[in-house]
Amino acid sequence: MNPAGRLAAAGLSLPDYGGLExxxxxxxxxxxxxxxxxxxxxxxxxxxxxxxxxxxxxxxxxxxxxxxxxxxxxxxxxxxxxxxxxxxxxxxxxxxxxxxxxxxxxxxxxxxxxxxxxxxxxxxxxxxxxxxxxxxxxxxxxxxxxxxxxxxxxxxxxxxxxxxxxxxxxxxxxxxxxxxxxxxxxxxxxxxxxxxxxxxxxxxxxxxxxxxxxxxxxxxxxxxxxxxxxxxxxxxxxxxxxxxxxxxxxxxxxxxxxxxxDVTGAPRWDLGAEPALARDVRLVAGEPRALHLHMDDAALAPAVADRWRDVLGDHAAVLLRDEAVGLGLFGPVSGHVEERIGDVVVAMAGRATVVDSRTQTAQALALVGVHGSLxxxxxxxxxxxxxxx
Structure with missing residues (x-):
């Protein structure tokens, strides 16, 4: 499925940059x-x-x-x-x-x-x-x-x-x-x-x-x-x-x-308990509804993206950086900003989240209302x- 199709299949929409925004x-x-x-x-x-x-x-x-x-x-x-x-x-x-x-x-x-x-x-x-x-x-x-x-x-x-x-x-x-x-x-x-x-x-x-x-x-x-x-x-x-x-x-x-x-009772994955999600990922940035995955070796990004798709299924749209940028998720991207975007970008669907108990506080993990996705x-x-x- 192409990147736009993945976004649509997850029930997600692009921002109306330059329009009603x-x-x-x-x-x-x-x-x-x-x-x-x-x-x-x-x-x-x-x-x-x-x-x-x-x-x-x-x-x-x-x-x-x-x-x-x-x-x-x-x-x-x-x-x-x-x-x-x-x-x-x-x-x-x-x-x-x-x-x-x-x-x-x-x-x-x-x-x-x-x-x-x-x-x-x-x-x-x-x-x-x-x-x-x-x-x-x-x-x-x-x-x-x-x-x-x-x-x-x-x-x-x-x-x-x-x-x-x-x-x-x-x-x-x-x-x-x-x-x-x-x-x-x-x-x-x-x-x-x-x-x-x-x-x-x-x-x-x-x-x-x-x-x-x-x-x-x-x-x-x-x-x-x-x-x-x-x-x-x-x-x-x-x-x-x-x-x-x-x-x-x-x-x-x-x-x-x-x-x-509100995410109480919704599907949730924890990188601290999911080796398939944590493998080859050096840094997770963003938030539980919109994640940036950074690798030491960007060549690993396609394999990481495939694993995340296998684990999350239709609960997320998982995109490579070039795919996310090409779709316009971030608007036009300046050169000095590119490395702040994950090698893999994950936008969660429905009310699902991905957390990381290795780095997030108990207070952050206990949030009832969250946001970040599309x-x-x-x-x-x-x-x-x-x-x-």
Whole structure:
């Protein structure tokens, strides 16, 4: 079966790069406030029109970590504001994970350009895995991620720009790599971030607000849990308040970085207990739903891929690096990024996972909700647009 057929047989879809995708949101928002010149490499005004973002004096862009379209639709009774405001569906990139998606959002470029190829990624300089959330084991952010931050370019061009998030995120490796530029305002509670956004929306500019509690509840308890629903309800209430108090000539855009699947009771393989999976694999990077397999000898990759297909069967699409790149999973791939992509790339189907008890913590192995692959539940995220005009 050809690579595209393997992906389709596993029930997986490609991201809509260049179309209705997460990488179009910030370019479209910048175009809406007259800062399209900050965006290079894509048509920001076309992004704005495609996503239906109205022109405005100020735009507040909110990213709700972990809120997929399918999860929102399934729990829409708990989110009346978000339900009534959802204007479309867009896709994240691959893999469908926070570090990758924040870089896609912040630069308009997919992981093949940003090098943000997973929760962890092979660092060719060390031969080990770098964690792209904690930034442990990664190079200097400006070296690792070389695409320009759209917020930084817009700010340097004279647009007032602010980012709202937890205080500990200020100056972090991930923030520097994906979302640098403008003023960072630390606020622990979503209500405080909403208050700050309302204040800033009174003057021209762009405000970016990140909220991670929905994702955190999903990882720990699953997206079908009462805790996840409570986090959704809190976000819905605060964003309703944001919309109600936006001044005239302001607009808000709400989206997310990925969806999620609950994996309790689903098929799971452990490299620590499966010699056929571990054989000839020097390093496993990525995450349990999207894995990068690196070998000391790349010539072994076809044999490794065949073994993984034999073990996982229809629970995964197993691709050689050239096949994954040729399909466009990572978008256009820059030369310095190529070695961060596995010699073999594995995208899991259904709710199946592959873990590694040799290297992963007990906490990581116990996660209920996970993401990273290309099911509709992980790939599709909501787009919500509201204005005061």
């Amino acid at each position: 997460l990488g179009a949101v910030l370019p479209g928002a910048l175009a809406a406030v007259g800062a399209a010149s900050a965006v290079t490499g894509r048509d920001a005004e076309a992004d704005r029109i495609r996503l239906g973002i109205p022109t405005a004096d100020h735009i507040v862009v909110v990213l709700l970590d972990g809120l997929g379209h399918h999860q929102l639709d399934a729990r829409k009774g708990h989110a009346p504001f978000l339900r009534s405001t959802e204007s479309g569906i867009i896709t994240a990139g691959f893999p469908t994970t926070t570090a990758t998606s924040l870089a896609l959002f912040g630069t308009g470029r997919a992981s093949g350009a940003t090098g943000m190829t997973g929760y962890t990624a092979h660092n060719p300089a060390t031969g080990a895995a770098a964690n792209l959330v904690s930034w442990e084991g990664a190079d200097d952010p400006d070296t690792w991620q070389r695409e320009p931050s759209l917020m930084r370019v817009a700010h340097e061009g004279g647009l007032p720009v602010a980012s709202l998030g937890k205080r500990r995120f200020e100056g972090s490796g991930l923030t520097r790599a994906a979302l640098s530029g403008g003023e960072f305002v630390g606020a622990e509670r979503l209500s405080d971030r909403v208050d700050e956004a309302i204040q800033r929306a009174r003057t021209p500019g762009l405000t970016y607000c990140y909220w991670g509690d929905i994702d955190a509840a999903g990882h720990k308890h699953g997206w079908q849990s009462d805790q996840w629903v409570a986090a959704l309800e809190d976000a819905d209430q605060e964003l309703r308040r944001l919309r109600a108090r936006l001044p005239r000539h302001a607009a808000m855009v709400v989206t997310a970085d990925h969806g999620m699947v 099911t509709q539940e992980e790939l599709q995220v909501p787009l919500l647009v509201a204005s005061t005009d």
